Amino acid sequence: MALSAAIHLPITSPSRGTRLNPVPVFRSASFSPVSYPVAVSIHKGIAPRVPSFRISMALQAPEKNLGASSFLDRRESGVLHFVKYHGLGNDFILVDNRDSSEPRITPEQAVKFCDRNFGIGADGVIFAMPGINGTDYTMRIFNSDGSEPEMCGNGVRCFARFIAELENLQGKHRFTVHTGAGLIVPEIQDDGKVTVDMGEPILKASDVPTRLSPNKGESVVKSELEVDGVSWDVTCVSMGNPHCVTFGNKDAQNLMIDKLNLAEIGPKFEHHEMFPARTNTEFVQVFSKSHLKMRVWERGAGATLACGTGACAVVVAAVLEGRAGRTCTVDLPGGPLEIEWRETDNHVYMTGPAEAVFSGSAFL
Numbered sequence: 001m002a003l004s005a006a007i008h009l010p011i012t013s014p015s016r017g018t019r020l021n022p023v024p025v026f027r028s029a030s031f032s033p034v035s036y037p038v039a040v041s042i043h044k045g046i047a048p049r050v051p052s053f054r055i056s057m058a059l060q061a062p063e064k065n066l067g068a069s070s071f072l073d074r075r076e077s078g079v080l081h082f083v084k085y086h087g088l089g090n091d092f093i094l095v096d097n098r099d100s101s102e103p104r105i106t107p108e109q110a111v112k113f114c115d116r117n118f119g120i121g122a123d124g125v126i127f128a129m130p131g132i133n134g135t136d137y138t139m140r141i142f143n144s145d146g147s148e149p150e151m152c153g154n155g156v157r158c159f160a161r162f163i164a165e166l167e168n169l170q171g172k173h174r175f176t177v178h179t180g181a182g183l184i185v186p187e188i189q190d191d192g193k194v195t196v197d198m199g200e201p202i203l204k205a206s207d208v209p210t211r212l213s214p215n216k217g218e219s220v221v222k223s224e225l226e227v228d229g230v231s232w233d234v235t236c237v238s239m240g241n242p243h244c245v246t247f248g249n250k251d252a253q254n255l256m257i258d259k260l261n262l263a264e265i266g267p268k269f270e271h272h273e274m275f276p277a278r279t280n281t282e283f284v285q286v287f288s289k290s291h292l293k294m295r296v297w298e299r300g301a302g303a304t305l306a307c308g309t310g311a312c313a314v315v316v317a318a319v320l321e322g323r324a325g326r327t328c329t330v331d332l333p334g335g336p337l338e339i340e341w342r343e344t345d346n347h348v349y350m351t352g353p354a355e356a357v358f359s360g361s362a363f364l
């Protein structure tokens with residue numbers, strides 16, 4: 001006998017301040033001889049303002065003896081609850097790790113979860129951990145290749161929004177976050193955007209690190225770097241993580257960045273012998289003293305739609321090369337970031353969006 005089944009897929013939009021304790025996507029199914037609601041919660045729309053809607057449909061299901069302990073219940077013990085966020089398309093799996101200073105998953109598992117075909121799909125996994133040295137929280141991140149970078153600009157904006165949801169905070173909020181790049185201070189604005197005090201850029205060549213010889217004090221500014229038979233002009237900046245910024249090469253003084261074959265040239269910069277810790281690379285086009293456009297090849301993640309630390313490094317490099325002022329809009333494939341390298345404290349400030357996309361549970 002076939003049963004009539006009503007399936008409701010509530011795609012909810014909790015109001016601002018709804019606790020976002022990651023909840024499993026899959027819940028047990030309860031059955032009766034006549035109809036059964038299957039509560040498959042797709043936690044889409046964690047962020048406010050995402051419209052909620054409901055899908056109902058009827059289907060014919062074969063009669064089965066599905067007891068209280070279903071396959072999905074049994075798998076509950078071996079799952080990772082997560083929330084997926086993005087900052088201008090640079091996307092991350094956020095994990096509530098506030099009860100432990102050990103990441104809940106290994107770098108190898110992070111590689112699997114970041115896979116866009118065989119996993120959840122992301123540029124990295126970010127762990128929200130207890131603070132140390134008097135900070136509110138610690139942020140750690142694994143790139144999609146499993147390596148662990150010191151910092152992530154778009155990631156820390158997502159991190160701030162994630163913490164606000166976990167802690168049920170509303171409106172303007174500021175956190176102190178310990179990272180591999182030291183103290184980072186994100187502040188959620190009234191409009192939901194996040195402004196981050198990214199600290200001071202590091203310019204000393206050996207600290208970036210780069211093996212290129214310093215040519216401006218201890219820094220490397222508009223130096224020649226041979227990549228694949230082409231001589232590029234590069235400036236090396238660390239925002240806690242290493243960046244190599246280029247505005248052109250000997251053949252093309254002003255890059256037309258849309259024409260670049262990033263997948264071909266990017267890895268050659270990333271693995272260049274002049275960068276002992278590998279590097280992120282930004283290719284930049286200047287529209288005006290306050291408007292730049294960049295594409296990025298990220299260390300450990302490849303071509304991404306945005307890179308926050310990269311946009312900061314680009315403005316620092318543009319100022320050092322005399323191409324731009326200290327306050328710029330930087331266009332990235334995923335959208336714009338506002339960057340200021342403040343003269344008074346030498347800190348770089350980044351402002352941009354961060355959005356929750358969905359929550360779920362992944363099998364470990």
Ligand SMILES: N[C@@H](CCC[C@H](N)C(=O)O)C(=O)O
Pocket residue numbers: 090143148149150151152153154155241242280298299300301304306307308309310
């Ligand atoms: N996308 C990030 C940077 C993430 C780390 C980077 N891939 C590295 O290895 O340094 C950002 O927004 O800053």
